[in-house]
Amino acid sequence: MAFRKILVCTALASASVPGLVLTARADGESPASAGLPGLAAPADGGSSAFTNSAATAVGLTPSGVSVTVSKTMLGKSRVASAAVLPANPLAPDDEYLFPANAKVTAGFVDLYENFTVKPGGWGDVATLTFTFTRPVRDPLLHIFGMGGSSGDATGRRDDFWPAIDLVSGTPAKPAFSAAAGFPGYRVTADSIEPERVYLAKTTTCGVVYTCGTAKVNGTVTSFTVKLRARDVRHGIIGMSPQLWAAVKLSLTEDDSDAPATYGAASHAISDSYLGKSVTADHRYAVSLTPRALPSDTDDDDALTGSPVPITSAGGNFTVKIPVTAGSAASVAGWIDFDRNGRFDATERSVANVAKDASTVELNWPVPQTLQTGPTWMRLRLAADANGTALPTGWADSGEVEDHQVQLVQLVQAESTVKPAS
Ligand SMILES: [Ca+2]
Ligand SMILES: [Ca+2]
Numbered sequence: 245m246a247f248r249k250i251l252v253c254t255a256l257a258s259a260s261v262p263g264l265v266l267t268a269r270a271d272g273e274s275p276a277s278a279g280l281p282g283l284a285a286p287a288d289g290g291s292s293a294f295t296n297s298a299a300t301a302v303g304l305t306p307s308g309v310s311v312t313v314s315k316t317m318l319g320k321s322r323v324a325s326a327a328v329l330p331a332n333p334l335a336p337d338d339e340y341l342f343p344a345n346a347k348v349t350a351g352f353v354d355l356y357e358n359f360t361v362k363p364g365g366w367g368d369v370a371t372l373t374f375t376f377t378r379p380v381r382d383p384l385l386h387i388f389g390m391g392g393s394s395g396d397a398t399g400r401r402d403d404f405w406p407a408i409d410l411v412s413g414t415p416a417k418p419a420f421s422a423a424a425g426f427p428g429y430r431v432t433a434d435s436i437e438p439e440r441v442y443l444a445k446t447t448t449c450g451v452v453y454t455c456g457t458a459k460v461n462g463t464v465t466s467f468t469v470k471l472r473a474r475d476v477r478h479g480i481i482g483m484s485p486q487l488w489a490a491v492k493l494s495l496t497e498d499d500s501d502a503p504a505t506y507g508a509a510s511h512a513i514s515d516s517y518l519g520k521s522v523t524a525d526h527r528y529a530v531s532l533t534p535r536a537l538p539s540d541t542d543d544d545d546a547l548t549g550s551p552v553p554i555t556s557a558g559g560n561f562t563v564k565i566p567v568t569a570g571s572a573a574s575v576a577g578w579i580d581f582d583r584n585g586r587f588d589a590t591e592r593s594v595a596n597v598a599k600d601a602s603t604v605e606l607n608w609p610v611p612q613t614l615q616t617g618p619t620w621m622r623l624r625l626a627a628d629a630n631g632t633a634l635p636t637g638w639a640d641s642g643e644v645e646d647h648q649v650q651l652v653q654l655v656q657a658e659s660t661v662k663p664a665s
């Protein structure tokens with residue numbers, strides 16, 4: 245609970261500038277006005293929607309990242325139907341999904357037919373390439389159901405057991421890991437396959453069909469999966485092969501952790517962030533609206549080091565912020581100088597970051613009405629200015645860090661500075 249100084253005040257050349265020291269406690273004591281767990285900002289709710297056709301499905305995630313799913317049929321496969329899986333916030337949580345309320349977002353469902361079946365073996369059905377408008381870290385692939393069967397009036401039936409291979413990615417191939425579900429299936433880095441196939445009497449998630457969530461480990465702008473099917477009953481003398489696949493996606497997010505009055509900000513985690521790391525927050529539930537963590541509980545690392553070189557000179561505060569910039573980005577900061585519990589438009593500073601840059605500098609003019617005492621600083625990094633225009637709301641990339649800071653007067657300046665009222 246150390247109270248860590250992060251700002252060093254230089255000697256002031258200008259008599260008109262209040263002599264102030266800004267200190268911060270990124271992990272220090274929490275103020276009495278702690279934020280509420282799971283706070284959702286009422287404004288700026290995101291949306292989740294998909295369109296779907298035989299060739300392409302296009303979806304929008306709440307953070308603003310869009311995904312395009314390009315379908316390539318293998319052999320003689322064809323898409324018999326392409327439909328939308330609508331967002332359903334009222335649906336009960338699903339034990340086979342992680343997060344369990346993944347149904348609040350939209351997805352797509354395809355029925356594939358006419359693929360090649362190999363008695364006793366696997367046949368290729370299609371590849372699906374997911375391409376994102378921003379790099380995304382560790383997206384979750386929700387299989388709402390995959391499998392198929394066909395039969396005739398005499399009761400003959402073919403079952404088609406599914407498998408999903410992770411075949412490639414950009415800039416590098418990611419790796420699957422099991423997050424939830426897939427009963428009776430084995431999830432490896434490269435595939436989701438049944439532990440064994442057998443004649444089935446029912447087709448539930450636990451038997452022929454599979455369902456569950458796989459984490460796609462990596463930071464990618466795209467990844468490609470291949471769908472395979474195995475005919476386990478009548479083989480090529482059976483009915484027309486059918487395999488259906490219902491798929492949704494969700495992204496990892498980073499959230500704000502200033503007290504509730506400051507409002508909530510959430511970012512889809514991408515290839516760029518403040519400091520050297522960013523932790524995924526609120527991992528157990530998907531939300532369409534931005535969320536805040538309980539006050540001062542996130543693992544923020546941009547203002548570590550003692551002291552962080554922030555200076556007050558020439559009428560400005562300056563802070564040098566370390567960043568990790570896999571892509572070019574915009575960084576904005578707000579300091580609640582008047583301590584009114586809000587980040588006001590006049591309290592904002594913004595700067596651009598080049599790809600691969602390691603620091604960015606923000607500057608604030610020192611307001612004449614500055615109030616001494618504890619207050620908060622919010623830093624937002626996003627891929628473009630849309631994500632840093634406001635202190636609250638969604639951004640499709642980057643990170644938000646909130647830091648407690650203390651506005652105090654310099655001892656040597658007390659006799660020359662009119663104290664803020
Ligand atoms: Ca955060
Ligand atoms: Ca960070």
Ligand SMILES: [Ca+2]
Binds near residue numbers: 498499525
């Ligand atoms: Ca975090």
Ligand SMILES: [Ca+2]
Binds near residue numbers: 582583585586
């Ligand atoms: Ca303010």
